[in-house]
Amino acid sequence: MSETRMCTSEYSLSYGDFKALNSITIDIPTNRITAIIGPSGCGKSTFLRSFNRMNELIPCVSTEGSVMLDGEDIFEKDVVELRKKVGMVFQRPNPFPKSIFDNVAYGPRIHGIRERTRLAAIVESSLKAAALWGEVRDNLGKSGLALSGGQQQRLCIARALAVEPEVILMDEPASALDPVATLKIEELMEQLKKDYTIVIVTHNMQQAARVSDLTAFMLTDENRAGNLIEFGPTRDIFTTPGDKRTEDYISGRFG
Amino acid sequence: MPRASYESDLQAVRAELLEVAAMTERAVSESVRILKERLMDEGSALIENDEVINARCHAIEEICINLTATQQPVAGDLRFLFSTMLIAMELERIADYAKGIARINATIAPGPHIKPLIDIPRMAVVATSMLRSAIEAFLKVDPDEAARIPARDVELDLLYSQVYRELLTHVMQNPSKIDDAMKLAFSAHNLERVGDRVVNICERIIYHCTGEVVDF
Numbered sequence: 023m024s025e026t027r028m029c030t031s032e033y034s035l036s037y038g039d040f041k042a043l044n045s046i047t048i049d050i051p052t053n054r055i056t057a058i059i060g061p062s063g064c065g066k067s068t069f070l071r072s073f074n075r076m077n078e079l080i081p082c083v084s085t086e087g088s089v090m091l092d093g094e095d096i097f098e099k100d101v102v103e104l105r106k107k108v109g110m111v112f113q114r115p116n117p118f119p120k121s122i123f124d125n126v127a128y129g130p131r132i133h134g135i136r137e138r139t140r141l142a143a144i145v146e147s148s149l150k151a152a153a154l155w156g157e158v159r160d161n162l163g164k165s166g167l168a169l170s171g172g173q174q175q176r177l178c179i180a181r182a183l184a185v186e187p188e189v190i191l192m193d194e195p196a197s198a199l200d201p202v203a204t205l206k207i208e209e210l211m212e213q214l215k216k217d218y219t220i221v222i223v224t225h226n227m228q229q230a231a232r233v234s235d236l237t238a239f240m241l242t243d244e245n246r247a248g249n250l251i252e253f254g255p256t257r258d259i260f261t262t263p264g265d266k267r268t269e270d271y272i273s274g275r276f277g
Numbered sequence: 278m279p280r281a282s283y284e285s286d287l288q289a290v291r292a293e294l295l296e297v298a299a300m301t302e303r304a305v306s307e308s309v310r311i312l313k314e315r316l317m318d319e320g321s322a323l324i325e326n327d328e329v330i331n332a333r334c335h336a337i338e339e340i341c342i343n344l345t346a347t348q349q350p351v352a353g354d355l356r357f358l359f360s361t362m363l364i365a366m367e368l369e370r371i372a373d374y375a376k377g378i379a380r381i382n383a384t385i386a387p388g389p390h391i392k393p394l395i396d397i398p399r400m401a402v403v404a405t406s407m408l409r410s411a412i413e414a415f416l417k418v419d420p421d422e423a424a425r426i427p428a429r430d431v432e433l434d435l436l437y438s439q440v441y442r443e444l445l446t447h448v449m450q451n452p453s454k455i456d457d458a459m460k461l462a463f464s465a466h467n468l469e470r471v472g473d474r475v476v477n478i479c480e481r482i483i484y485h486c487t488g489e490v491v492d493f
């Protein structure tokens with residue numbers, strides 16, 4: 023087993039009076055793809071956003087327990103620094119209405135890189151890492167919005183990679199894409215895990231089974247709070263799950 | 278209920294496997310009865326029946342493949358379908374051994390055997406009871422029961438070497454009977470192989486129950 027990159031310990035989150043996450047403890051290993059699965063509304067996105075404090079942007083959110091990155095409490099870190107290390111890719115590709123180049127150079131610029139040649143090098147390596155370079159190298163001035171959905175999503179991944187994160191959070195990154203674009207993203211994830219730690223939320227169980235090394239299954243309890251039911255190697259979860267609720271959910275006997 | 282037709286397909290393939298297992302078990306007992314009692318007319322029905330068992334085993338395999346391709350079975354369903362498919366393949370082989378015994382009987386000239394068959398029918402009883410226990414363990418999803426069955430294979434091996442030694446002794450005294458003696462030895466060998474196949478089935482049952490791949 024590889025070392026832990028991030029972990030949560032008895033982590034709970036409430037939206038006002040509503041407890042959405044109930045005491046979740048999990049270790050996210052380095053250079054692995056961890057998938058979070060569960061029925062919609064069980065708190066997957068909320069939990070994912072906890073890894074880079076995106077929930078703070080939502081009013082009335084309160085939390086308990088801890089979230090750590092490389093053994094340090096993320097709530098004690100500078101939030102800009104944290105989000106540099108823990109990047110995020112969303113369900114709908116959301117490129118900025120700017121050129122492909124500027125989309126990718128956006129993060130590095132915010133972090134103070136101005137030099138054109140250095141930016142160009144970062145843009146190239148990020149686009150290469152996101153498996154998009156070959157398709158856009160001659161059109162870096164073109165608007166990001168002019169790309170296909172799958173290309174836009176890879177552009178967003180390149181944008182996330184440009185600031186050299188350690189962890190990439192992906193919230194249903196392929197759910198708006200066709201099967202071919204989806205496979206490209208999945209292939210890309212496989213390559214990225216050599217250098218990054220990936221946490222992906224997906225409602226597509228086959229996708230979790232295909233791409234992830236570990237799978238976490240979440241489910242709401244009687245108070246509608248999201249709980250972590252089972253967490254383990256994906257192979258085990260999909261062949262011999264330990265919990266009846268996991269088995270029912272992945273076998274499609276849920277609800 | 279979600280996935281109702283998938284559920285009923287799983288139930289149907291389970292029921293089909295049980296029926297084919299029962300047919301296979303009958304084929305083994307029947308083949309030895311035919312051999313023991315020198316029933317020269319009844320072998321052809323058994324040989325024809327083997328075609329039916331083959332076809333039904335292939336149909337089970339096909340259903341398992343189709344459900345795997347279309348329904349993305351996981352966990353218990355996945356283990357069930359894979360073990361069912363592999364058990365069907367073993368049943369097909371077991372039925373082939375029974376057919377082999379019926380064929381052997383047809384090649385031995387009518388009339389009493391060179392010596393009365395005692396241990397070969399015993400082997401058939403052990404082999405079929407192992408098979409029946411295995412199928413029960415599969416039904417009950419009972420890995421402990423499945424793990425106990427392979428020990429009974431030792432009994433079959435012992436009976437086989439006994440039959441073999443006796444036939445050898447007989448041949449040394451009556452060299453002209455070598456042909457018939459060898460045919461009986463083949464029959465006993467077929468039954469010994471049935472035991473090995475049941476042991477394989479037990480391994481599949483344990484996989485079905487626990488996800489563990491074992492080798493007895």
Ligand SMILES: Nc1ncnc2c1ncn2[C@@H]1O[C@H](COP(=O)(O)OP(=O)(O)O)[C@@H](O)[C@H]1O
Nearest residue numbers: 037042060061062063064065066067068069080
């Ligand atoms: N900004 C918010 N304010 C209040 N409740 C929210 C907010 N976002 C999500 N929720 C609630 O939290 C629960 C979990 O939502 P979410 O994390 O989006 O689940 P999932 O991603 O598993 O579908 C749901 O009951 C949802 O209605």
Ligand SMILES: [Mg+2]
Nearest residue numbers: 066067068223
């Ligand atoms: Mg969500």
